[in-house]
Amino acid sequence: MIPLNFLLIVSLILFMVGTLTVLIRRNILMILMGLELMLNAASLLFITYARVLGNLMGQFFTLFIFVVAAVEVGLIIAIVLNIFGLKKSLLTSNFSLMRR
Amino acid sequence: MDTLNVSFYVLGALAVLGALSMLLSRQPMRAAVSLLFVMLVLSGMYALLSAPFMAVLQLIIYAGAIMTLIIFIVTLVDVKGDDLHKVFSQITLFAVPAVLGLSVLIILHIMQGIPAAGQPPAEFGSVKNFTRILLSQYALQFELASVLLLVGIVGISALRGKKEESK
Amino acid sequence: METTLLCYILFFPLLGFFINGLVAFFRHDLETACQRYLGWSEEHFFHRSALFSACIGVGVIVLSFLAGICGFVRLIGMAEGGRVLTQTLFPWIHSGSVRLDFALQFDALSAIMVLVVTGVGSLIHIYSVGYMHGDKGFCRYFAYLNLFIFAMLTLVLGKNLLVLFIGWEGVGLASYLLIGFWFTDAEKARAGKKAFITNRVGDFGFILGALLLFALFGTLDCYGINQAAHAAKLPSLYLNLAALLLFVGACGKSAQIPLYVWLPDAMAGPTPVSALIHAATMVTAGVYMVARMSALYFAAPIAMSVVAIIGAATAIFAATIGLVQTDIKKVLAYSTVSQLGYMFLACGVGAPILAIFHLVTHAFFKACLFLGAGSVIHGMGGEQDITKMGGLKHKMPVTCWTFFIATLAIAGFPPLSGFVSKDEILFYAFASKHGSVALWGVAALAALCTSFYMFRLFYLTFLGENRSDHHVYEHVHESPATMKWVLVALAFLSVVGGIIAVPHTMVPFHMPNYLEHWLGTLMHNAELTEAGEHLSSIFIAISVIVAFLGLGIAHAMYGRKSDLAAKMAAKAGCIYRLVLNKYWIDELYTKYIYTPIYKLSETILFQVFDKKCIDGSVNGSGKVCQKISRIALKMQQGDMQFYLLYMVVGLLVLSAVIFFNVVK
Numbered sequence: 001m002i003p004l005n006f007l008l009i010v011s012l013i014l015f016m017v018g019t020l021t022v023l024i025r026r027n028i029l030m031i032l033m034g035l036e037l038m039l040n041a042a043s044l045l046f047i048t049y050a051r052v053l054g055n056l057m058g059q060f061f062t063l064f065i066f067v068v069a070a071v072e073v074g075l076i077i078a079i080v081l082n083i084f085g086l087k088k089s090l091l092t093s094n095f096s097l098m099r100r
Numbered sequence: 101m102d103t104l105n106v107s108f109y110v111l112g113a114l115a116v117l118g119a120l121s122m123l124l125s126r127q128p129m130r131a132a133v134s135l136l137f138v139m140l141v142l143s144g145m146y147a148l149l150s151a152p153f154m155a156v157l158q159l160i161i162y163a164g165a166i167m168t169l170i171i172f173i174v175t176l177v178d179v180k181g182d183d184l185h186k187v188f189s190q191i192t193l194f195a196v197p198a199v200l201g202l203s204v205l206i207i208l209h210i211m212q213g214i215p216a217a218g219q220p221p222a223e224f225g226s227v228k229n230f231t232r233i234l235l236s237q238y239a240l241q242f243e244l245a246s247v248l249l250l251v252g253i254v255g256i257s258a259l260r261g262k263k264e265e266s267k
Numbered sequence: 268m269e270t271t272l273l274c275y276i277l278f279f280p281l282l283g284f285f286i287n288g289l290v291a292f293f294r295h296d297l298e299t300a301c302q303r304y305l306g307w308s309e310e311h312f313f314h315r316s317a318l319f320s321a322c323i324g325v326g327v328i329v330l331s332f333l334a335g336i337c338g339f340v341r342l343i344g345m346a347e348g349g350r351v352l353t354q355t356l357f358p359w360i361h362s363g364s365v366r367l368d369f370a371l372q373f374d375a376l377s378a379i380m381v382l383v384v385t386g387v388g389s390l391i392h393i394y395s396v397g398y399m400h401g402d403k404g405f406c407r408y409f410a411y412l413n414l415f416i417f418a419m420l421t422l423v424l425g426k427n428l429l430v431l432f433i434g435w436e437g438v439g440l441a442s443y444l445l446i447g448f449w450f451t452d453a454e455k456a457r458a459g460k461k462a463f464i465t466n467r468v469g470d471f472g473f474i475l476g477a478l479l480l481f482a483l484f485g486t487l488d489c490y491g492i493n494q495a496a497h498a499a500k501l502p503s504l505y506l507n508l509a510a511l512l513l514f515v516g517a518c519g520k521s522a523q524i525p526l527y528v529w530l531p532d533a534m535a536g537p538t539p540v541s542a543l544i545h546a547a548t549m550v551t552a553g554v555y556m557v558a559r560m561s562a563l564y565f566a567a568p569i570a571m572s573v574v575a576i577i578g579a580a581t582a583i584f585a586a587t588i589g590l591v592q593t594d595i596k597k598v599l600a601y602s603t604v605s606q607l608g609y610m611f612l613a614c615g616v617g618a619p620i621l622a623i624f625h626l627v628t629h630a631f632f633k634a635c636l637f638l639g640a641g642s643v644i645h646g647m648g649g650e651q652d653i654t655k656m657g658g659l660k661h662k663m664p665v666t667c668w669t670f671f672i673a674t675l676a677i678a679g680f681p682p683l684s685g686f687v688s689k690d691e692i693l694f695y696a697f698a699s700k701h702g703s704v705a706l707w708g709v710a711a712l713a714a715l716c717t718s719f720y721m722f723r724l725f726y727l728t729f730l731g732e733n734r735s736d737h738h739v740y741e742h743v744h745e746s747p748a749t750m751k752w753v754l755v756a757l758a759f760l761s762v763v764g765g766i767i768a769v770p771h772t773m774v775p776f777h778m779p780n781y782l783e784h785w786l787g788t789l790m791h792n793a794e795l796t797e798a799g800e801h802l803s804s805i806f807i808a809i810s811v812i813v814a815f816l817g818l819g820i821a822h823a824m825y826g827r828k829s830d831l832a833a834k835m836a837a838k839a840g841c842i843y844r845l846v847l848n849k850y851w852i853d854e855l856y857t858k859y860i861y862t863p864i865y866k867l868s869e870t871i872l873f874q875v876f877d878k879k880c881i882d883g884s885v886n887g888s889g890k891v892c893q894k895i896s897r898i899a900l901k902m903q904q905g906d907m908q909f910y911l912l913y914m915v916v917g918l919l920v921l922s923a924v925i926f927f928n929v930v931k
Contacts, residue, residue, distance in 0.1 A: 071252030
């Protein structure tokens with residue numbers, strides 16, 4: 001049998017670690033990685049439930065998450081390159097431009 | 101405890117360890133390698149969860165393409181000026197309790213009771229089964245995903261492609 | 268009976284106002300357009316636009332007059348008890364038990380007023396075409412004049428006091444606009460303001476009175492109030508109070524003591540305006556209102572006495588001021604105030620029909636006098652001082668003769684209209700149940716003054732030697748045809764106007780009193796005392812004697828070459844100065860009312876209340892907002908990760924809520 005609770009908790013921990021990465025790391029690239037980790041945690045949850053409920057829908061969702069992740073990474077890398085060209089830095093504290 | 105369960109526990113522990121290593125490592129390159137490791141472990145878990153096709157895709161797309169891109173950019177961007185010793189921002193103090201609280205709540209939710217797992221139908225998650233349903237029942241969504249990719253391509257070109265001309 | 272006729276009476280003038288108003292408003296655009304596309308020169312355009320405005324302005328009033336005649340004819344054709352046409356234009360205020368419609372009503376009284384307003388109004392409009400010829404604001408002038416007629420018709424056609432009040436305010440506005448017509452002259456603009464603000468005081472009383480009546484009777488319908496007041500079992504204190512408050516409004520509009528001060532200043536407007544608004548129609552609105560509410564006043568004896576006393580006091584007061592004025596229009600203005608006093612005296616002694624009668628005849632002869640004065644001013648090139656006139660008889664014979672006829676009428680020479688109406692009022696002042704010897708004495712004295720100052724005016728203006736600049740006298744000319752014929756028409760009406768209500772006592776053979784019969788279902792005159800009934804012929808004799816006495820004194824003082832007038836002025840120096848300065852009423856008002864109010868507004872209301880309280884609270888709320896937002900701003904420092912943290916915290920709270928609900 002599949003240890004469902006364990007898988008859910010693994011997925012939760014992965015997601016929360018990803019969230020923490022996004023929240024507390026100062027490097028933009030680390031934030032990007034945190035995002036990827038969060039997406040992966042979600043994928044794990046989908047695939048687990050696809051297996052548990054015997055429904056392929058969850059796997060399709062994961063497939064589309066891959067697509068979205070690919071697009072997102074491409075765009076973020078373009079943005080990172082742009083702002084690096086602008087500031088020569090990757091620290092988020094240097095980009096708090098949304099201040100009044 | 102059968103081997104399946106043991107392998108789940110081992111892989112889960114490895115994934116958590118990798119994730120924590122990513123969170124805590126000082127250097128982006130190390131973090132990226134940790135993330136790569138997590139993805140490989142996850143790929144193994146997918147395979148165990150009757151999703152061999154997704155496991156393969158995880159290897160090819162995530163570990164192969166996306167992580168490569170990330171590692172590539174980590175090496176490309178030269179962060180000389182940044183203070184690499186101070187990796188955590190000030191909000192750590194608030195963020196950790198908030199995230200922990202949220203986790204506890206969600207775990208409490210999980211403890212409320214979850215439907216038990218049954219045996220999946222035969223051939224569940226095989227490539228043949230998977231693609232048949234994907235390309236018949238979800239053909240439209242599949243095509244729309246390509247539109248999303250196209251939009252991504254256009255976006256990236258718009259961001260990076262015309263830099264010289266815009267001046 | 269419901270009819271759609273009434274809106275024709277009412278909306279022709281409004282239409283004229285819109286058309287003329289648009290022409291006046293877009294004058295410059297029109298002028299450029301005509302120059303560019305039609306090739307008209309500036310002068311061309313001016314003449315054609317003036318012609319257009321004149322046609323529209325006069326045309327709509329004449330149409331309105333014709334509609335009024337149609338309504339009048341229909342009234343005659345109806346049964347005597349139910350002579351009323353109504354039209355509800357739209358429901359206005361329907362809330363709970365309150366039902367107020369924008370409704371018009373054309374009954375016997377309204378019919379008379381409509382005919383006077385549109386009839387005299389048409390004549391004065393025609394006169395204006397000649398008088399205002401060449402004025403830059405020609406179109407604007409006619410727009411305002413049409414607006415005035417519209418408002419005045421709303422006033423007299425209003426079925427309830429609220430509609431009446433709209434007209435009441437509308438004529439005030441039109442009056443303000445027309446007094447200050449030549450607003451580039453600061454003095455004239457100030458006169459307009461004075462009229463408007465003085466009227467406000469009265470309007471305040473009017474609206475309070477209307478509200479009180481509404482509180483008492485639950486209706487604002489004129490008939491309803493009259494009926495309710497007639498059958499009232501209420502403590503008469505409230506009725507008296509309501510009637511007095513309404514009378515305050517009438518005082519403001521009809522220039523009675525103590526609110527008469529605006530009318531003499533209102534002579535700053537063009538002379539036809541003075542004739543139409545400040546002599547014939549608008550200032551009689553108060554009289555109309557009091558007559559309309561006559562049942563209410565009969566039920567409120569204290570208010571009636573106040574009306575009578577104020578009327579008599581105003582009559583004598585204004586007449587004495589009129590004795591020494593030297594401005595031709597000012598004399599006529601004080602004369603108007605005095606005559607309005609007569610009308611209120613009539614209302615006060617319980618003879619509303621006579622008030623309406625005098626209103627009608629006064630409209631004729633006073634309009635004639637004012638227009639004659641306008642003709643003189645026109646001919647003299649703007650001169651208004653009668654000490655610089657004289658001998659105009661030969662230069663402008665038509666004006667002179669019509670003026671003379673109107674003077675005879677107002678002085679009360681038989682058998683002219685003024686004699687008939689004024690004599691009746693004097694008679695009632697004595698013989699009515701509500702009258703007294705004192706009221707009659709005052710009114711008779713005022714009649715003497717009237718006769719004197721009118722002939723003084725006539726002598727100084729038209730007879731004797733010319734005292735004006737030689738140059739000016741050369742250029743004096745008779746007025747154009749439009750003005751001349753209007754004068755003739757009005758003089759004719761002044762002569763025969765009295766025929767509508769000849770009292771039975773005056774003529775030996777039987778002659779029907781049309782007016783009394785006509786208004787009989789709406790109002791009635793009070794009963795006479797027994798003593799009074801037998802003395803009527805004596806009163807007629809006294810009236811005639813008074814009129815001749817005035818003529819005689821004026822002739823003695825101004826008819827021949829004599830310095831009698833100057834001698835008398837020197838002898839009674841103190842009194843002369845007092846009267847010449849209009850009893851220093853204006854100065855008194857300035858010192859004791861205007862200045863304190865101004866100081867109060869300046870120091871307390873403006874400096875303390877406005878600046879500190881109003882501005883303080885407005886600025887204060889802004890400052891408090893700024894302070895609060897400064898705190899909120901700290902949450903928003905542009906750091907994206909903080910925003911994400913807020914999201915996580917929000918998620919935390921949300922899932923906590925969901926979780927603990929599930930546990931329950």
